Amino acid sequence: MTLALPIYLDYNATTPVDPRVFEAMSPYFTRVFGNAASRTHAFGREAEAAVLHARNQVAGLLNAEQDERHGAREIIWTSGATEANNLAIKGVADACREKGRHLITQTTEHKAVLDPCKRLAEQGWDVTVLPVDRAGRVSARQVADAIRADTVLVSIMYANNEVGTVQPIREIGAICKERGVIFHTDATQAIGKLPIDVQADGIDLLSLSAHKLYGPKGVGALYVRKKNPRVRLTPLFDGGAHERGFRSGTLNVPGIVGLGLACELAAHELVNERLRLSALRDRLQSSLTHRVGPVVVNGDERNRLPHVANLSFPGLDGTSLLNTLDDVAVSSGSACTSASLAASHVLMAMGLGDDLAHTAIRFSLGRFTTLEEIDYVVQKFAAVVPRLRNEHGADCGTCEPRSDLRTVS
Template identity: 50%
Template sequence: MKRPIYLDHHATTPLDPRVLDAMLPYLREDFGNPASSTHLYGWRAEAALTDARERLAAAIGAGDPAEIVFTSGTTESDNLALLGVVRASRQRRRHLVTSVVEHPAVLDACRALEGEGVEVSRLPVDAEGRLDPSAVEAAIGPHTRLVSVGAANGEVGTVQPLDAIAAVCRERGVPFHSDGAQWVGKLPVSVREVGIDLLAFCAHKIYGPKGIGALYVRGGRPRIPLQPILHGGGHQAGRRSGTLPVAQCVGFALALELCVEEKDVEARRQCELRDRLLASLEDALPGVWRNGAREGGLPGNLNVSFDGVAADALLPALPELALSTGSACASANAEPSHVLIALGLAEERVRGALRIGLGRGTGVEDVDFAAQRLIEEVRRARGASSRAKLGGSR
């Protein structure tokens, strides 16, 4: 079977061949354990790891490579940030501020903390998914240990006002964590300029390998308290134990550097493709709704609903396109998207939402073909439902 056109780049991205080439020596001859300090294999692995850490730190505008803690991915990084910072507090009352549109990696970690007696404020967002920094300010209290707000939403592409939220946190002396899985490598990132204290990100959203991520933890004063969630050999200064996969770390660093290098050109190109796709749909069909960010969102993101058509019914008719519904990346179940519900959308629009994620490999011919097939199938679905209604009214 011919492979469908891949339009699900928020879920994951293909491995860049340049990244694979850079990884291969560390899967073959340089396979050593970076913690082996007594021979050449270990030294070479350790040198590669140090280099990868330096390059990742530079790419996100961090001051010191020691601020990069490698993890297995964004889910682990988010968990380390939330559980690690809040559990490090010895106070009886502990409070955390987040938003209703976070990824389950954050929301479920919050739920786990609630089970430990932590109070959690989940702040609402506006119709485009944006959080009001003054709501963050109002929610911070004397017991607040952490504010966690995702940088860019993987369903609707909304980018949060990070500078303003970070400024509020700094003023109130509360560490600021951000889930950057969909942001890093796609838009300009500088943790020091923005004032982010903890940033979670990973390789597989930026054409790197799966199974590797990082948590940036700001060094210096005031110190960010972090209790490890994995215990073991004391690797990474005791913050995250476990033998590191050097090949993945090397691939991660190169993948991010390539994305940073190409991001301006790619962002412009993907915005143009997204606008072209949306214009084709809107020109051909009535009742097309764009969900989430209208301006300034993630370049490759288009979340759309079609009046009277459920996404679940549409997708099986489109095997040539690899798309997802609004909820597909966030969870394994078919619950309606908590993000779209939080935007205040009507249930029909939530059920109708399709998430289209363009990427580096997407071309004009791909979006034109996608538009043509979507238009055909939406028309067919609407025709079938109006025939059914007519039949029913006879």
């Protein structure tokens, strides 16, 4: 069988819509087009029933409370994870400002968490940004030590988008419970990849996005705990009081139907996909190490998303590498968040020098990745990397691997 090129290994950036999801969404653009808030007629009620079903599908994946009659009320629809993070962070900060004005987060969060925190800091909130270790992890002890009497929110991501490092969420959740602080997690990259349980993990607020989960772009959700404790939030915008007043605006019914089914499929396929993808990822990492070494693994190999490998190729010019790999779609350690060539803030926070950060490549595998694709990518790297290393010059001092980082070769 011939391989379809280019090969997509950038599933953390976005995923294709699963054909089953696409099919399920389709009637909601045309035949079932009603406004889910129009309860006075059948068009609206049919749309509302689909939204209700989707709420339970999303809740099912998180072990949030489901409700056959009303749909899981702890699920608030948003336009994606950026909005969900903003709503969680700014919403809690504002609603709890009488209690205190202190928030805790950590350095390798996505900008969709760091920037709302920065905005609040400009407005007078005190924000503690915890450092991470070389693997990109914070410890529950760091969080415990940072909590003060005026702390209103801890926001720590479930798993990192660039290196795949998974944080000790359950331990952090337990500490937040013990100390009476609301716990938010940005689970955009972990959802559907790892089993997540908002009850066992002690999570009060959780952000997710459909387009990282084989659903459509422009739709996501925020899980908002309703009891033990009941989380209070000030909405970002005012209007028709949809979503229990947390998020006004006419619902994106086709998108919500897509997100619901995407969650249900992920729940069914999680166990097998986790094994399949980690086997493919391990094959990619070890083959590259053997055939292309030296290779530096960035992230935490014991606590890592199953489908992610972030690898640095010391002695290379990262830009030339990406330019040469025209039939492999991956992300680089620079330019991850913008068109700029600044090194990734995640890799810098983990203590990588500019050299390793600039030669880092993120491989993120997904539902449609095959063994043949992985072997092709390895072959391609094996052909290209030694040539580029020679061209770049063995005497490139700035590109030496650092001795304090784990080098696999």
